[in-house]
Amino acid sequence: MATVSPLAKYKLVFLGDQSVGKTSIITRFMYDKFDTTYQATIGIDFLSKTMYLEDRTVRLQLWDTAGQERFRSLIPSYIRDSSVAVIAYDVANRQSFLNTSKWIEEVRTERGTDVIIVLVGNKTDLVDKRQVSIEEGDSKARELGVMFIETSAKAGFNIKPLFRKIAAALPGMGSLSSTKQDDMVDVNLKSSGNSYQNPDQKGGGCAC
Numbered sequence: 001m002a003t004v005s006p007l008a009k010y011k012l013v014f015l016g017d018q019s020v021g022k023t024s025i026i027t028r029f030m031y032d033k034f035d036t037t038y039q040a041t042i043g044i045d046f047l048s049k050t051m052y053l054e055d056r057t058v059r060l061q062l063w064d065t066a067g068q069e070r071f072r073s074l075i076p077s078y079i080r081d082s083s084v085a086v087i088a089y090d091v092a093n094r095q096s097f098l099n100t101s102k103w104i105e106e107v108r109t110e111r112g113t114d115v116i117i118v119l120v121g122n123k124t125d126l127v128d129k130r131q132v133s134i135e136e137g138d139s140k141a142r143e144l145g146v147m148f149i150e151t152s153a154k155a156g157f158n159i160k161p162l163f164r165k166i167a168a169a170l171p172g173m174g175s176l177s178s179t180k181q182d183d184m185v186d187v188n189l190k191s192s193g194n195s196y197q198n199p200d201q202k203g204g205g206c207a208c
């Protein structure tokens with residue numbers, strides 16, 4: 001009798017200062033949409049997406065955290081639960097770049113080295129307002145031993161490559177060739193909407 005192997009699930013937590021574009025990156029990836037109106041994330045949002053990579057299928061569980069200070073106490077438990085931390089900054093906001101050190105430190109405190117960390121410099125379309133160069137981003141990432149990519153959720157620049165990079169780094173995905181990764185198709189969408197999730201109950205109502 002044929003056996004069905006269980007779907008590999010990975011939890012990704014999105015971190016970074018308020019308004020750097022965490023939700024916009026996720027929205028671009030999930031729905032290929034972008035909204036110029038800022039709607040601050042309240043608490044934590046959850047979305048799930050199934051990705052097909054060559055012969056493998058993975059389910060990514062995306063935890064979109066709020067950058068606002070008043071929600072900070074919710075975040076550590078989500079970091080603790082995640083195998084990937086995406087730490088975003090706004091290339092047109094130097095302070096948000098400087099603050100990524102604190103986010104990375106927090107992830108290391110919770111997870112040690114047992115975590116994939118990606119530093120993401122978003123809003124590259126703001127060419128005239130840029131305050132952080134790609135070289136600075138890259139060298140910080142090298143120094144701290146994390147992955148690095150620049151994106152623009154607005155322009156749709158490097159969003160899929162960001163997720164391909166993450167998928168390729170997941171445990172068990174090491175043999176994926178870079179060309180074959182282009183075959184990846186996004187098929188399954190599922191969102192809880194803009195809902196606050198109690199950390200004690202997170203994932204509780206999710207069939208994913």
Ligand SMILES: Nc1nc2c(ncn2[C@@H]2O[C@H](COP(=O)(O)OP(=O)(O)OP(=O)(O)O)[C@@H](O)[C@H]2O)c(=O)[nH]1
Pocket residue numbers: 016017018019020021022023024025035036037038039040041042065066067068122123124125126151152153154155
């Ligand atoms: N120009 C430009 N604006 C962007 C980009 N990404 C996001 N924005 C804008 O920046 C603002 C904040 O984006 P969000 O995605 O809500 O930021 P966030 O990090 O989720 O914010 P919090 O939920 O408060 O932590 C919105 O007005 C977006 O339209 C980008 O790549 N380029």
Ligand SMILES: [Mg+2]
Pocket residue numbers: 022023024039040041064065066067
């Ligand atoms: Mg948000």
